[in-house]
Amino acid sequence: MINFLKRDVFLPETLTEEQQKKQYARIKWYVFLSATIGYGLYYVCRLCINVIKTPLIKEGILTETELGVIGSCLFFSYAFGKFVNGFVADRVNIRKFMSLGLFFSALICFALGFTTSFIGFAILWTFNGWFQSMGSTPSVIALTRWFKPSERGSFYGFWSASHNIGESITFIVIAFIVTAAGWQWGFWGAGLFGVVGAIIIYSFLFDSPESKGLFVLKNQAIVADVEKTSVSKQQLDVLKTPAIWVLAFSSSFMYISRYAVNSWGIFFLENDKGFTVVEASSIVSVSSICGILGTVSSGVVSDKFFKGKRNFPNLIFGVLNALSIGIFLNTPKEQTWLLIVSMVIFGISIGALICLLGGLMAVEIAPKNAVGAAMGVVGVASYIGAGLQDIVSGYLIENAKTVTNGVVVYDFTIPSLFWIGAAVLSFVLATFIWNAKRKE
Numbered sequence: 001m002i003n004f005l006k007r008d009v010f011l012p013e014t015l016t017e018e019q020q021k022k023q024y025a026r027i028k029w030y031v032f033l034s035a036t037i038g039y040g041l042y043y044v045c046r047l048c049i050n051v052i053k054t055p056l057i058k059e060g061i062l063t064e065t066e067l068g069v070i071g072s073c074l075f076f077s078y079a080f081g082k083f084v085n086g087f088v089a090d091r092v093n094i095r096k097f098m099s100l101g102l103f104f105s106a107l108i109c110f111a112l113g114f115t116t117s118f119i120g121f122a123i124l125w126t127f128n129g130w131f132q133s134m135g136s137t138p139s140v141i142a143l144t145r146w147f148k149p150s151e152r153g154s155f156y157g158f159w160s161a162s163h164n165i166g167e168s169i170t171f172i173v174i175a176f177i178v179t180a181a182g183w184q185w186g187f188w189g190a191g192l193f194g195v196v197g198a199i200i201i202y203s204f205l206f207d208s209p210e211s212k213g214l215f216v217l218k219n220q221a222i223v224a225d226v227e228k229t230s231v232s233k234q235q236l237d238v239l240k241t242p243a244i245w246v247l248a249f250s251s252s253f254m255y256i257s258r259y260a261v262n263s264w265g266i267f268f269l270e271n272d273k274g275f276t277v278v279e280a281s282s283i284v285s286v287s288s289i290c291g292i293l294g295t296v297s298s299g300v301v302s303d304k305f306f307k308g309k310r311n312f313p314n315l316i317f318g319v320l321n322a323l324s325i326g327i328f329l330n331t332p333k334e335q336t337w338l339l340i341v342s343m344v345i346f347g348i349s350i351g352a353l354i355c356l357l358g359g360l361m362a363v364e365i366a367p368k369n370a371v372g373a374a375m376g377v378v379g380v381a382s383y384i385g386a387g388l389q390d391i392v393s394g395y396l397i398e399n400a401k402t403v404t405n406g407v408v409v410y411d412f413t414i415p416s417l418f419w420i421g422a423a424v425l426s427f428v429l430a431t432f433i434w435n436a437k438r439k440e
Helices: 017-051 053-058 064-089 094-112 118-132 136-146 149-159 162-181 183-204 228-239 242-273 277-305 311-330 333-365 368-399 413-433
Strands: 401-404 407-410
Touching: 017 053, 017 064, 017 094, 017 118, 017 136, 017 149, 017 162, 017 183, 017 242, 053 064, 053 242, 064 094, 064 118, 064 136, 064 368, 094 118, 094 136, 094 183, 136 149, 149 277, 162 183, 162 242, 162 277, 162 333, 228 368, 242 277, 242 311, 242 333, 242 368, 242 407, 242 413, 277 311, 277 333, 311 333, 311 413, 333 368, 333 413, 368 401, 368 413
Parallel strands: none
Antiparallel strands: 401 407
16 A cells, blocks of 8 residues: 555654655645546547547448537536536545546446437437536646645646647547447447546545645645635626637637547548548547647746747747648648648647637636636637537538448538638637736
8 A cells, every 4th residue: 555545644743844845745746647647538538439430420320410419518518517517626525526527427438338329429428528527627726736836837737738648548549449349449448548547536636735634734835815705806807807708709719620620630531531540540649749749838938938928829829720720621641741740730739729828818817816717718618619619510511421322422611611710710819809918
């Protein structure tokens, strides 16, 4: 048994101050790694369906439009759940809360491997969206409780790379499983990853230094002092701040472009370019791997090279995002190297935008005690955009296909315009708040 699991050894009266510091330094790494790996495996249980779409369509189990509706069910329930569970997570044990969410998400993946009806898929995927919303907020709360403000930003950036870890596992490992064993094993494989993640979270994600059985370090306040009397007013101020809403809509369009590639990129490469599922997954997985670079470096780049002004890097990465999608959609199969380059650019740019546009910019212009409200507004808008994307994309793709002598041909012209247009609107909208002031 690992010593740190024995809660009593951390009681303040049994440890010297020096021992407490060493234990704190060790355990906060357990917390960081479990939050990062655990939330990455949340993504495997969320994205697995994206590498299973073609088999489901070819076997006549679901249509393109039905898959779009199913995908939107997760995003809409996730958006609502993220708002509700954000409030709940502040009041419960985050270790149990986060591990429970991933465990139930894994169970749903197991159930989907036995499902062949549209209604069954839609209902299960809706519940999966709710349980998926139990992942990100506990992770951020853990980082807030265990890391001092001076180091929190760097660790937040590294934690944000967790979605790239999940995407890489999905687009590489799950894709191989589907090819080797069939679409059902794509869901069952994701479920196994989810169970492992739930065990990791439950074992290593400690609630807080102040929680029962853990230590409290003197003179090292981890949790920020909150002026409770002003929270309601400041949250109301967030809802009255036009810049927050502009950022929310800008992030919403960015999420349309993000999930256009994540949800339909593999399907597009298979059916428009003629790649196999493994080849298509491998190309798209490049964006997940490169996204880690964009995610972890975005805060440092904007701090060091732009003196904390987020608008400049946001515009640069926004333009690169639109450019990369345009290249991805218009490059022939023979120039596979250029498709890979487009995914490199897409991964770096979308990784940076998730940090900047999807959170950091809103946090910095929000009152200090209403950061959660700002994240809630941006988060809900982002995932409503992602949900609408799946519905619209599925509809446009199905209505642009033709069948000749049993051969299905897809025309991606209109869906391509939708995806690129969303990316362009995202960075154009963000320029309207160029002079928004940061809260010091």
